[in-house]
Amino acid sequence: MFWRMTGLSAASPVDTILDKENFTLEELLDEDEIIQECKALNTRLINFLRDKAQVEQLLRYIVEEVPEDSEKKRSFKFPFIACEIFTCEIDIILRTLVEDEELMNLLFSFVKPGQPHSTLLAGYFSKVVICLMLRKTSPLMNYVEEHPDIVVHLVDLIGITSVMEVLIRLIGADETIYSNCVDTLQWLENTDVLEMIVDKFSSSVSSKA
Structure with missing residues (x-):
């Protein structure tokens, strides 16, 4: 009753970490309530996570493999939370x-x-890229257009289901993504991505024959 009357409430575990003079990204990632606090748009947390150094480390958890004898948190929990x-x-x-x-x-x-x-990790990578396709379509597609090797690399990994989903969305199967990106559509039409996919499957069949 006292707490309700005074309007006071206990600080979240995330805020408790942020209150410390020295804390690490890993401490935050290890806190069970971090995603809940992100969704609640905790200003202090977001202002910390938005920094380039933190975004870089989050990406490294997603794209960099670690030795098999690494701690489970580093191998599984942190990549999942980063995604x-x-x-x-x-x-x-x-x-x-x-x-x-x-x-x-x-x-x-x-x-x-x-x-x-x-x-x-391919699953986490794909989720992040698809998120960018949906929320940051123009800058994402501009980047891919400026780095055409990305399409080649995606085709090479088409055997991984989550990567194949990225490729499908990229070449326009989900047309709603490109409703405001006419230039991107034109660029995609001019690529040989469909031919690359056919060649990839053809070479795969030939190697099994």
């Missing part, structure tokens, strides 16, 4: 990502040849 933070669709965090060439390069480094491309 969830991006897919909360907080505009200021997404803007930090799409407006920075280095961060976009880091995100799409996942599809480069020679990477492990684990199914788990």
Whole structure:
């Protein structure tokens, strides 16, 4: 009754961490209420997460494989939470990502040849890219247009279901995404992506014959 009458309430565990003089991103990611606080648009939390250094580290959890003997938090929990933070669709965090060439390069480094491309991280990568397609369509598509090798790399990974979903959306199966991107549609029409996909499947069939 006292708390209701005075209007006071206990601070959230996330705010308790933010109140500390020194805290780390990992401490926040390890807090069970962080996604709830993101969705509630906790201003202090979002102002911390929007910083380039934090966005970069969140991306690294999603695109970089770790040794098998790494802690479970690093291997599973932190990549999952990092993906969830991006897919909360907080505009200021997404803007930090799409407006920075280095961060976009880091995100799409996942599809480069020679990477492990684990199914788990591929799923997180795909969720983040699709989120950008929906919420930051123009800057995302402009980036892909300026880096055409991305399409080639996506085709190479078409055997991974989540990556295939990105490719399907990219080439326009979901036309609602491109309603305001006429230039992007024209560029996509001029690419050989459909031929690349056919060649990929043809070579796959030939290798199995």
